[in-house]
Amino acid sequence: MPFWEFLAGSISGAVGLAVGHPVDTVKVRLQAQSVYKGIFHCIAKTxxxxxxxxxxxGMAFPVLTTGITNSIVFGCYSNALDYLTQSQRSDRNRGKSASAAHVFTAGCFSGLVQVFVCAPIDLVKVRLQGQTTADRYRGPIHCIATILKEEGPRGLFRGGLALALRDVPCYGLYFLPYEVTRKALTESGKEPGTFAILMAGGMAGVSTWAFATPMDVVKARLQMSGAGGREYNGILHCMRVSYREEGARVFFKGLLLNSLRAFPVNAVTFLSYESLMRLFFPPAT
Structure with a gap:
Protein backbone atom coordinates (compact mmCIF):
# COMPACT_ATOMS: atom_id res chain seq x y z
CA MET A 1 0.00 0.00 0.00
CA PRO A 2 2.67 2.65 0.83
CA PHE A 3 3.88 2.75 -2.79
CA TRP A 4 0.46 3.72 -4.10
CA GLU A 5 0.03 6.40 -1.43
CA PHE A 6 3.33 7.96 -2.47
CA LEU A 7 2.56 7.64 -6.20
CA ALA A 8 -0.82 9.33 -5.83
CA GLY A 9 0.77 12.15 -3.85
CA SER A 10 3.46 12.55 -6.50
CA ILE A 11 1.06 12.94 -9.42
CA SER A 12 -1.44 15.14 -7.57
CA GLY A 13 1.35 17.46 -6.43
CA ALA A 14 2.60 18.03 -9.97
CA VAL A 15 -0.92 18.81 -11.18
CA GLY A 16 -1.52 21.30 -8.37
CA LEU A 17 1.81 23.05 -8.87
CA ALA A 18 1.23 23.58 -12.58
CA VAL A 19 -2.07 25.31 -11.78
CA GLY A 20 -0.65 27.81 -9.30
CA HIS A 21 2.93 28.58 -10.34
CA PRO A 22 2.37 31.97 -12.08
CA VAL A 23 0.60 33.35 -9.00
CA ASP A 24 3.32 31.87 -6.79
CA THR A 25 5.97 33.75 -8.78
CA VAL A 26 4.23 37.08 -8.14
CA LYS A 27 3.90 36.17 -4.45
CA VAL A 28 7.61 35.37 -4.09
CA ARG A 29 8.62 38.66 -5.72
CA LEU A 30 6.29 40.70 -3.52
CA GLN A 31 7.65 39.02 -0.39
CA ALA A 32 11.36 39.06 -1.21
CA GLN A 33 11.65 42.45 -2.92
CA SER A 34 10.42 45.90 -1.91
CA VAL A 35 10.41 47.46 -5.40
CA TYR A 36 6.78 46.59 -6.09
CA LYS A 37 3.85 48.75 -4.93
CA GLY A 38 1.36 45.91 -5.03
CA ILE A 39 0.08 42.86 -6.89
CA PHE A 40 -0.88 44.61 -10.12
CA HIS A 41 2.33 46.66 -10.20
CA CYS A 42 4.34 43.45 -9.84
CA ILE A 43 2.34 41.73 -12.59
CA ALA A 44 2.69 44.72 -14.93
CA LYS A 45 6.44 45.08 -14.31
CA THR A 46 7.09 41.38 -14.72
CA GLY A 58 11.59 28.26 -11.92
CA MET A 59 8.64 26.02 -12.75
CA ALA A 60 10.48 23.19 -14.53
CA PHE A 61 12.52 22.25 -11.48
CA PRO A 62 9.64 22.02 -8.96
CA VAL A 63 7.41 20.23 -11.48
CA LEU A 64 10.10 17.57 -11.83
CA THR A 65 10.71 17.41 -8.09
CA THR A 66 7.33 18.19 -6.55
CA GLY A 67 6.40 14.58 -7.08
CA ILE A 68 9.04 13.68 -4.53
CA THR A 69 7.97 16.23 -1.92
CA ASN A 70 4.23 15.70 -2.34
CA SER A 71 4.59 11.94 -2.33
CA ILE A 72 6.43 12.31 0.99
CA VAL A 73 3.73 14.59 2.42
CA PHE A 74 0.73 12.49 1.41
CA GLY A 75 2.46 9.16 1.92
CA CYS A 76 3.77 10.03 5.39
CA TYR A 77 0.47 11.59 6.42
CA SER A 78 -1.64 8.67 5.31
CA ASN A 79 0.62 6.03 6.81
CA ALA A 80 1.04 8.00 10.06
CA LEU A 81 -2.74 8.28 10.28
CA ASP A 82 -3.07 4.55 9.70
CA TYR A 83 -0.58 3.94 12.49
CA LEU A 84 -2.25 6.34 14.93
CA THR A 85 -5.75 5.00 14.28
CA GLN A 86 -4.68 1.37 13.78
CA SER A 87 -6.66 1.28 10.53
CA GLN A 88 -6.12 1.13 6.78
CA ARG A 89 -7.16 3.50 4.01
CA SER A 90 -9.54 0.86 2.67
CA ASP A 91 -11.26 0.77 6.08
CA ARG A 92 -14.49 2.77 5.76
CA ASN A 93 -14.36 3.59 9.49
CA ARG A 94 -10.93 5.20 9.19
CA GLY A 95 -12.34 8.73 9.06
CA LYS A 96 -14.50 8.11 12.12
CA SER A 97 -11.66 6.68 14.18
CA ALA A 98 -9.30 9.59 13.40
CA SER A 99 -9.56 12.34 16.01
CA ALA A 100 -8.48 15.94 15.44
CA ALA A 101 -5.33 15.17 17.44
CA HIS A 102 -4.57 12.19 15.18
CA VAL A 103 -4.99 14.27 12.03
CA PHE A 104 -2.90 17.17 13.37
CA THR A 105 -0.11 14.88 14.58
CA ALA A 106 0.04 12.96 11.30
CA GLY A 107 0.11 16.24 9.38
CA CYS A 108 2.94 17.65 11.51
CA PHE A 109 4.92 14.46 10.99
CA SER A 110 4.53 14.69 7.22
CA GLY A 111 5.60 18.35 7.32
CA LEU A 112 8.72 17.54 9.31
CA VAL A 113 9.83 14.71 7.02
CA GLN A 114 9.37 16.68 3.81
CA VAL A 115 11.44 19.65 5.05
CA PHE A 116 14.68 17.68 4.65
CA VAL A 117 13.96 17.09 0.97
CA CYS A 118 12.04 20.26 0.21
CA ALA A 119 14.49 22.85 1.59
CA PRO A 120 17.02 22.74 -1.31
CA ILE A 121 14.24 22.40 -3.90
CA ASP A 122 12.33 25.37 -2.51
CA LEU A 123 15.52 27.44 -2.32
CA VAL A 124 16.27 26.90 -6.02
CA LYS A 125 12.65 27.68 -6.95
CA VAL A 126 12.68 30.94 -5.00
CA ARG A 127 16.07 31.99 -6.39
CA LEU A 128 14.92 31.40 -9.97
CA GLN A 129 11.57 33.12 -9.41
CA GLY A 130 13.18 36.07 -7.67
CA GLN A 131 15.72 36.99 -10.33
CA THR A 132 14.44 39.60 -12.76
CA THR A 133 17.27 39.08 -15.24
CA ALA A 134 18.89 35.94 -16.61
CA ASP A 135 22.39 37.05 -15.60
CA ARG A 136 22.87 35.16 -12.34
CA TYR A 137 21.28 31.74 -12.82
CA ARG A 138 20.84 30.08 -16.21
CA GLY A 139 18.65 27.30 -14.84
CA PRO A 140 18.16 24.99 -11.84
CA ILE A 141 21.39 23.02 -12.33
CA HIS A 142 23.44 26.19 -12.72
CA CYS A 143 21.69 27.63 -9.67
CA ILE A 144 22.61 24.59 -7.56
CA ALA A 145 26.20 24.67 -8.81
CA THR A 146 26.50 28.39 -8.04
CA ILE A 147 25.12 27.95 -4.52
CA LEU A 148 27.51 25.07 -3.82
CA LYS A 149 30.46 27.08 -5.16
CA GLU A 150 29.66 30.30 -3.29
CA GLU A 151 28.06 29.01 -0.09
CA GLY A 152 28.94 25.33 0.19
CA PRO A 153 26.50 22.47 0.90
CA ARG A 154 24.99 24.40 3.82
CA GLY A 155 23.91 27.05 1.35
CA LEU A 156 21.34 24.67 -0.10
CA PHE A 157 19.54 24.75 3.24
CA ARG A 158 19.45 28.53 3.60
CA GLY A 159 16.08 29.40 5.13
CA GLY A 160 15.57 25.77 6.12
CA LEU A 161 14.75 26.54 9.75
CA ALA A 162 12.15 29.09 8.69
CA LEU A 163 10.75 26.49 6.30
CA ALA A 164 10.49 23.98 9.17
CA LEU A 165 8.83 26.54 11.45
CA ARG A 166 6.34 27.21 8.67
CA ASP A 167 5.66 23.69 7.48
CA VAL A 168 5.63 21.47 10.58
CA PRO A 169 2.65 23.13 12.32
CA CYS A 170 1.01 24.22 9.08
CA TYR A 171 0.84 20.72 7.61
CA GLY A 172 -0.95 19.71 10.79
CA LEU A 173 -3.41 22.52 10.13
CA TYR A 174 -3.46 21.67 6.42
CA PHE A 175 -5.01 18.24 6.81
CA LEU A 176 -7.31 19.13 9.72
CA PRO A 177 -9.72 21.48 7.86
CA TYR A 178 -9.63 19.09 4.91
CA GLU A 179 -10.84 16.14 6.96
CA VAL A 180 -13.42 18.25 8.84
CA THR A 181 -14.85 19.94 5.72
CA ARG A 182 -14.93 16.73 3.69
CA LYS A 183 -16.78 14.93 6.48
CA ALA A 184 -19.28 17.80 6.89
CA LEU A 185 -20.12 17.77 3.16
CA THR A 186 -20.47 13.99 2.91
CA GLU A 187 -23.60 12.06 3.82
CA SER A 188 -23.14 9.46 6.51
CA GLY A 189 -22.12 6.09 5.14
CA LYS A 190 -21.26 7.43 1.68
CA GLU A 191 -18.02 8.21 -0.12
CA PRO A 192 -17.22 11.96 -0.47
CA GLY A 193 -18.19 13.38 -3.85
CA THR A 194 -16.22 15.66 -6.16
CA PHE A 195 -17.74 18.84 -4.72
CA ALA A 196 -16.93 17.83 -1.14
CA ILE A 197 -13.31 17.05 -2.00
CA LEU A 198 -12.82 20.25 -4.01
CA MET A 199 -14.28 22.43 -1.26
CA ALA A 200 -12.37 20.60 1.47
CA GLY A 201 -9.09 20.88 -0.44
CA GLY A 202 -9.66 24.56 -1.17
CA MET A 203 -10.53 25.35 2.45
CA ALA A 204 -7.47 23.43 3.63
CA GLY A 205 -5.21 25.52 1.41
CA VAL A 206 -6.70 28.90 2.32
CA SER A 207 -6.82 28.30 6.08
CA THR A 208 -3.27 26.96 6.13
CA TRP A 209 -1.78 29.92 4.26
CA ALA A 210 -3.47 32.34 6.66
CA PHE A 211 -1.17 30.90 9.35
CA ALA A 212 1.82 30.24 7.11
CA THR A 213 2.27 33.60 5.36
CA PRO A 214 4.27 35.45 8.09
CA MET A 215 6.95 32.75 8.24
CA ASP A 216 6.73 32.37 4.44
CA VAL A 217 7.79 36.01 4.10
CA VAL A 218 10.76 35.46 6.42
CA LYS A 219 11.72 32.28 4.56
CA ALA A 220 11.65 34.00 1.16
CA ARG A 221 13.81 36.89 2.40
CA LEU A 222 16.37 34.57 3.97
CA GLN A 223 16.54 32.50 0.79
CA MET A 224 17.08 35.56 -1.40
CA SER A 225 19.68 37.09 0.94
CA GLY A 226 22.39 34.99 -0.67
CA ALA A 227 21.44 36.04 -4.17
CA GLY A 228 21.91 39.77 -4.19
CA GLY A 229 19.11 40.47 -1.72
CA ARG A 230 19.54 42.05 1.69
CA GLU A 231 21.73 40.03 4.05
CA TYR A 232 20.20 38.72 7.27
CA ASN A 233 21.91 36.98 10.19
CA GLY A 234 18.98 34.69 10.90
CA ILE A 235 15.25 34.47 11.46
CA LEU A 236 15.02 36.92 14.37
CA HIS A 237 17.29 39.46 12.65
CA CYS A 238 15.20 39.23 9.50
CA MET A 239 11.99 39.73 11.50
CA ARG A 240 13.37 42.71 13.42
CA VAL A 241 14.74 44.48 10.35
CA SER A 242 11.62 43.81 8.28
CA TYR A 243 9.33 45.04 11.06
CA ARG A 244 11.43 48.15 11.73
CA GLU A 245 11.54 49.17 8.07
CA GLU A 246 8.08 48.13 6.83
CA GLY A 247 5.89 47.62 9.88
CA ALA A 248 3.77 44.64 10.89
CA ARG A 249 2.03 44.49 7.53
CA VAL A 250 5.25 43.19 5.94
CA PHE A 251 4.55 39.75 7.44
CA PHE A 252 1.32 39.51 5.49
CA LYS A 253 2.78 40.33 2.09
CA GLY A 254 1.45 37.84 -0.40
CA LEU A 255 -1.45 36.72 1.83
CA LEU A 256 -4.08 37.66 -0.74
CA LEU A 257 -2.13 35.94 -3.52
CA ASN A 258 -1.51 32.90 -1.32
CA SER A 259 -5.24 32.63 -0.63
CA LEU A 260 -6.25 33.13 -4.27
CA ARG A 261 -3.73 30.52 -5.36
CA ALA A 262 -4.33 28.11 -2.50
CA PHE A 263 -7.98 27.37 -3.16
CA PRO A 264 -7.77 26.08 -6.76
CA VAL A 265 -4.32 24.52 -6.33
CA ASN A 266 -5.23 22.51 -3.26
CA ALA A 267 -8.71 21.68 -4.52
CA VAL A 268 -7.14 20.14 -7.65
CA THR A 269 -4.36 18.49 -5.64
CA PHE A 270 -6.72 16.72 -3.24
CA LEU A 271 -9.17 15.78 -5.98
CA SER A 272 -6.34 14.24 -8.01
CA TYR A 273 -5.03 12.41 -4.94
CA GLU A 274 -8.42 11.04 -3.89
CA SER A 275 -9.28 10.03 -7.47
CA LEU A 276 -6.01 8.16 -7.86
CA MET A 277 -6.42 6.40 -4.52
CA ARG A 278 -9.93 5.28 -5.52
CA LEU A 279 -8.44 3.95 -8.72
CA PHE A 280 -5.75 2.05 -6.82
CA PHE A 281 -8.09 0.96 -4.02
CA PRO A 282 -11.73 0.84 -5.23
CA PRO A 283 -14.27 1.17 -2.39
CA ALA A 284 -15.70 -2.15 -1.21
CA THR A 285 -19.17 -2.84 -2.52
Missing amino acids: HAKEGLHGFFK
Whole structure:
Protein backbone atom coordinates (compact mmCIF):
# COMPACT_ATOMS: atom_id res chain seq x y z
CA MET A 1 0.00 0.00 0.00
CA PRO A 2 2.67 2.65 0.83
CA PHE A 3 3.88 2.75 -2.79
CA TRP A 4 0.46 3.72 -4.10
CA GLU A 5 0.03 6.40 -1.43
CA PHE A 6 3.33 7.96 -2.47
CA LEU A 7 2.56 7.64 -6.20
CA ALA A 8 -0.82 9.33 -5.83
CA GLY A 9 0.77 12.15 -3.85
CA SER A 10 3.46 12.55 -6.50
CA ILE A 11 1.06 12.94 -9.42
CA SER A 12 -1.44 15.14 -7.57
CA GLY A 13 1.35 17.46 -6.43
CA ALA A 14 2.60 18.03 -9.97
CA VAL A 15 -0.92 18.81 -11.18
CA GLY A 16 -1.52 21.30 -8.37
CA LEU A 17 1.81 23.05 -8.87
CA ALA A 18 1.23 23.58 -12.58
CA VAL A 19 -2.07 25.31 -11.78
CA GLY A 20 -0.65 27.81 -9.30
CA HIS A 21 2.93 28.58 -10.34
CA PRO A 22 2.37 31.97 -12.08
CA VAL A 23 0.60 33.35 -9.00
CA ASP A 24 3.32 31.87 -6.79
CA THR A 25 5.97 33.75 -8.78
CA VAL A 26 4.23 37.08 -8.14
CA LYS A 27 3.90 36.17 -4.45
CA VAL A 28 7.61 35.37 -4.09
CA ARG A 29 8.62 38.66 -5.72
CA LEU A 30 6.29 40.70 -3.52
CA GLN A 31 7.65 39.02 -0.39
CA ALA A 32 11.36 39.06 -1.21
CA GLN A 33 11.65 42.45 -2.92
CA SER A 34 10.42 45.90 -1.91
CA VAL A 35 10.41 47.46 -5.40
CA TYR A 36 6.78 46.59 -6.09
CA LYS A 37 3.85 48.75 -4.93
CA GLY A 38 1.36 45.91 -5.03
CA ILE A 39 0.08 42.86 -6.89
CA PHE A 40 -0.88 44.61 -10.12
CA HIS A 41 2.33 46.66 -10.20
CA CYS A 42 4.34 43.45 -9.84
CA ILE A 43 2.34 41.73 -12.59
CA ALA A 44 2.69 44.72 -14.93
CA LYS A 45 6.44 45.08 -14.31
CA THR A 46 7.09 41.38 -14.72
CA HIS A 47 5.15 41.23 -17.98
CA ALA A 48 6.76 44.40 -19.35
CA LYS A 49 10.31 43.21 -18.64
CA GLU A 50 10.05 39.47 -19.14
CA GLY A 51 6.79 38.72 -20.92
CA LEU A 52 4.64 35.70 -20.03
CA HIS A 53 7.77 33.62 -19.58
CA GLY A 54 8.55 35.64 -16.45
CA PHE A 55 5.58 34.16 -14.60
CA PHE A 56 6.80 30.61 -15.20
CA LYS A 57 10.39 31.10 -14.07
CA GLY A 58 11.59 28.26 -11.92
CA MET A 59 8.64 26.02 -12.75
CA ALA A 60 10.48 23.19 -14.53
CA PHE A 61 12.52 22.25 -11.48
CA PRO A 62 9.64 22.02 -8.96
CA VAL A 63 7.41 20.23 -11.48
CA LEU A 64 10.10 17.57 -11.83
CA THR A 65 10.71 17.41 -8.09
CA THR A 66 7.33 18.19 -6.55
CA GLY A 67 6.40 14.58 -7.08
CA ILE A 68 9.04 13.68 -4.53
CA THR A 69 7.97 16.23 -1.92
CA ASN A 70 4.23 15.70 -2.34
CA SER A 71 4.59 11.94 -2.33
CA ILE A 72 6.43 12.31 0.99
CA VAL A 73 3.73 14.59 2.42
CA PHE A 74 0.73 12.49 1.41
CA GLY A 75 2.46 9.16 1.92
CA CYS A 76 3.77 10.03 5.39
CA TYR A 77 0.47 11.59 6.42
CA SER A 78 -1.64 8.67 5.31
CA ASN A 79 0.62 6.03 6.81
CA ALA A 80 1.04 8.00 10.06
CA LEU A 81 -2.74 8.28 10.28
CA ASP A 82 -3.07 4.55 9.70
CA TYR A 83 -0.58 3.94 12.49
CA LEU A 84 -2.25 6.34 14.93
CA THR A 85 -5.75 5.00 14.28
CA GLN A 86 -4.68 1.37 13.78
CA SER A 87 -6.66 1.28 10.53
CA GLN A 88 -6.12 1.13 6.78
CA ARG A 89 -7.16 3.50 4.01
CA SER A 90 -9.54 0.86 2.67
CA ASP A 91 -11.26 0.77 6.08
CA ARG A 92 -14.49 2.77 5.76
CA ASN A 93 -14.36 3.59 9.49
CA ARG A 94 -10.93 5.20 9.19
CA GLY A 95 -12.34 8.73 9.06
CA LYS A 96 -14.50 8.11 12.12
CA SER A 97 -11.66 6.68 14.18
CA ALA A 98 -9.30 9.59 13.40
CA SER A 99 -9.56 12.34 16.01
CA ALA A 100 -8.48 15.94 15.44
CA ALA A 101 -5.33 15.17 17.44
CA HIS A 102 -4.57 12.19 15.18
CA VAL A 103 -4.99 14.27 12.03
CA PHE A 104 -2.90 17.17 13.37
CA THR A 105 -0.11 14.88 14.58
CA ALA A 106 0.04 12.96 11.30
CA GLY A 107 0.11 16.24 9.38
CA CYS A 108 2.94 17.65 11.51
CA PHE A 109 4.92 14.46 10.99
CA SER A 110 4.53 14.69 7.22
CA GLY A 111 5.60 18.35 7.32
CA LEU A 112 8.72 17.54 9.31
CA VAL A 113 9.83 14.71 7.02
CA GLN A 114 9.37 16.68 3.81
CA VAL A 115 11.44 19.65 5.05
CA PHE A 116 14.68 17.68 4.65
CA VAL A 117 13.96 17.09 0.97
CA CYS A 118 12.04 20.26 0.21
CA ALA A 119 14.49 22.85 1.59
CA PRO A 120 17.02 22.74 -1.31
CA ILE A 121 14.24 22.40 -3.90
CA ASP A 122 12.33 25.37 -2.51
CA LEU A 123 15.52 27.44 -2.32
CA VAL A 124 16.27 26.90 -6.02
CA LYS A 125 12.65 27.68 -6.95
CA VAL A 126 12.68 30.94 -5.00
CA ARG A 127 16.07 31.99 -6.39
CA LEU A 128 14.92 31.40 -9.97
CA GLN A 129 11.57 33.12 -9.41
CA GLY A 130 13.18 36.07 -7.67
CA GLN A 131 15.72 36.99 -10.33
CA THR A 132 14.44 39.60 -12.76
CA THR A 133 17.27 39.08 -15.24
CA ALA A 134 18.89 35.94 -16.61
CA ASP A 135 22.39 37.05 -15.60
CA ARG A 136 22.87 35.16 -12.34
CA TYR A 137 21.28 31.74 -12.82
CA ARG A 138 20.84 30.08 -16.21
CA GLY A 139 18.65 27.30 -14.84
CA PRO A 140 18.16 24.99 -11.84
CA ILE A 141 21.39 23.02 -12.33
CA HIS A 142 23.44 26.19 -12.72
CA CYS A 143 21.69 27.63 -9.67
CA ILE A 144 22.61 24.59 -7.56
CA ALA A 145 26.20 24.67 -8.81
CA THR A 146 26.50 28.39 -8.04
CA ILE A 147 25.12 27.95 -4.52
CA LEU A 148 27.51 25.07 -3.82
CA LYS A 149 30.46 27.08 -5.16
CA GLU A 150 29.66 30.30 -3.29
CA GLU A 151 28.06 29.01 -0.09
CA GLY A 152 28.94 25.33 0.19
CA PRO A 153 26.50 22.47 0.90
CA ARG A 154 24.99 24.40 3.82
CA GLY A 155 23.91 27.05 1.35
CA LEU A 156 21.34 24.67 -0.10
CA PHE A 157 19.54 24.75 3.24
CA ARG A 158 19.45 28.53 3.60
CA GLY A 159 16.08 29.40 5.13
CA GLY A 160 15.57 25.77 6.12
CA LEU A 161 14.75 26.54 9.75
CA ALA A 162 12.15 29.09 8.69
CA LEU A 163 10.75 26.49 6.30
CA ALA A 164 10.49 23.98 9.17
CA LEU A 165 8.83 26.54 11.45
CA ARG A 166 6.34 27.21 8.67
CA ASP A 167 5.66 23.69 7.48
CA VAL A 168 5.63 21.47 10.58
CA PRO A 169 2.65 23.13 12.32
CA CYS A 170 1.01 24.22 9.08
CA TYR A 171 0.84 20.72 7.61
CA GLY A 172 -0.95 19.71 10.79
CA LEU A 173 -3.41 22.52 10.13
CA TYR A 174 -3.46 21.67 6.42
CA PHE A 175 -5.01 18.24 6.81
CA LEU A 176 -7.31 19.13 9.72
CA PRO A 177 -9.72 21.48 7.86
CA TYR A 178 -9.63 19.09 4.91
CA GLU A 179 -10.84 16.14 6.96
CA VAL A 180 -13.42 18.25 8.84
CA THR A 181 -14.85 19.94 5.72
CA ARG A 182 -14.93 16.73 3.69
CA LYS A 183 -16.78 14.93 6.48
CA ALA A 184 -19.28 17.80 6.89
CA LEU A 185 -20.12 17.77 3.16
CA THR A 186 -20.47 13.99 2.91
CA GLU A 187 -23.60 12.06 3.82
CA SER A 188 -23.14 9.46 6.51
CA GLY A 189 -22.12 6.09 5.14
CA LYS A 190 -21.26 7.43 1.68
CA GLU A 191 -18.02 8.21 -0.12
CA PRO A 192 -17.22 11.96 -0.47
CA GLY A 193 -18.19 13.38 -3.85
CA THR A 194 -16.22 15.66 -6.16
CA PHE A 195 -17.74 18.84 -4.72
CA ALA A 196 -16.93 17.83 -1.14
CA ILE A 197 -13.31 17.05 -2.00
CA LEU A 198 -12.82 20.25 -4.01
CA MET A 199 -14.28 22.43 -1.26
CA ALA A 200 -12.37 20.60 1.47
CA GLY A 201 -9.09 20.88 -0.44
CA GLY A 202 -9.66 24.56 -1.17
CA MET A 203 -10.53 25.35 2.45
CA ALA A 204 -7.47 23.43 3.63
CA GLY A 205 -5.21 25.52 1.41
CA VAL A 206 -6.70 28.90 2.32
CA SER A 207 -6.82 28.30 6.08
CA THR A 208 -3.27 26.96 6.13
CA TRP A 209 -1.78 29.92 4.26
CA ALA A 210 -3.47 32.34 6.66
CA PHE A 211 -1.17 30.90 9.35
CA ALA A 212 1.82 30.24 7.11
CA THR A 213 2.27 33.60 5.36
CA PRO A 214 4.27 35.45 8.09
CA MET A 215 6.95 32.75 8.24
CA ASP A 216 6.73 32.37 4.44
CA VAL A 217 7.79 36.01 4.10
CA VAL A 218 10.76 35.46 6.42
CA LYS A 219 11.72 32.28 4.56
CA ALA A 220 11.65 34.00 1.16
CA ARG A 221 13.81 36.89 2.40
CA LEU A 222 16.37 34.57 3.97
CA GLN A 223 16.54 32.50 0.79
CA MET A 224 17.08 35.56 -1.40
CA SER A 225 19.68 37.09 0.94
CA GLY A 226 22.39 34.99 -0.67
CA ALA A 227 21.44 36.04 -4.17
CA GLY A 228 21.91 39.77 -4.19
CA GLY A 229 19.11 40.47 -1.72
CA ARG A 230 19.54 42.05 1.69
CA GLU A 231 21.73 40.03 4.05
CA TYR A 232 20.20 38.72 7.27
CA ASN A 233 21.91 36.98 10.19
CA GLY A 234 18.98 34.69 10.90
CA ILE A 235 15.25 34.47 11.46
CA LEU A 236 15.02 36.92 14.37
CA HIS A 237 17.29 39.46 12.65
CA CYS A 238 15.20 39.23 9.50
CA MET A 239 11.99 39.73 11.50
CA ARG A 240 13.37 42.71 13.42
CA VAL A 241 14.74 44.48 10.35
CA SER A 242 11.62 43.81 8.28
CA TYR A 243 9.33 45.04 11.06
CA ARG A 244 11.43 48.15 11.73
CA GLU A 245 11.54 49.17 8.07
CA GLU A 246 8.08 48.13 6.83
CA GLY A 247 5.89 47.62 9.88
CA ALA A 248 3.77 44.64 10.89
CA ARG A 249 2.03 44.49 7.53
CA VAL A 250 5.25 43.19 5.94
CA PHE A 251 4.55 39.75 7.44
CA PHE A 252 1.32 39.51 5.49
CA LYS A 253 2.78 40.33 2.09
CA GLY A 254 1.45 37.84 -0.40
CA LEU A 255 -1.45 36.72 1.83
CA LEU A 256 -4.08 37.66 -0.74
CA LEU A 257 -2.13 35.94 -3.52
CA ASN A 258 -1.51 32.90 -1.32
CA SER A 259 -5.24 32.63 -0.63
CA LEU A 260 -6.25 33.13 -4.27
CA ARG A 261 -3.73 30.52 -5.36
CA ALA A 262 -4.33 28.11 -2.50
CA PHE A 263 -7.98 27.37 -3.16
CA PRO A 264 -7.77 26.08 -6.76
CA VAL A 265 -4.32 24.52 -6.33
CA ASN A 266 -5.23 22.51 -3.26
CA ALA A 267 -8.71 21.68 -4.52
CA VAL A 268 -7.14 20.14 -7.65
CA THR A 269 -4.36 18.49 -5.64
CA PHE A 270 -6.72 16.72 -3.24
CA LEU A 271 -9.17 15.78 -5.98
CA SER A 272 -6.34 14.24 -8.01
CA TYR A 273 -5.03 12.41 -4.94
CA GLU A 274 -8.42 11.04 -3.89
CA SER A 275 -9.28 10.03 -7.47
CA LEU A 276 -6.01 8.16 -7.86
CA MET A 277 -6.42 6.40 -4.52
CA ARG A 278 -9.93 5.28 -5.52
CA LEU A 279 -8.44 3.95 -8.72
CA PHE A 280 -5.75 2.05 -6.82
CA PHE A 281 -8.09 0.96 -4.02
CA PRO A 282 -11.73 0.84 -5.23
CA PRO A 283 -14.27 1.17 -2.39
CA ALA A 284 -15.70 -2.15 -1.21
CA THR A 285 -19.17 -2.84 -2.52
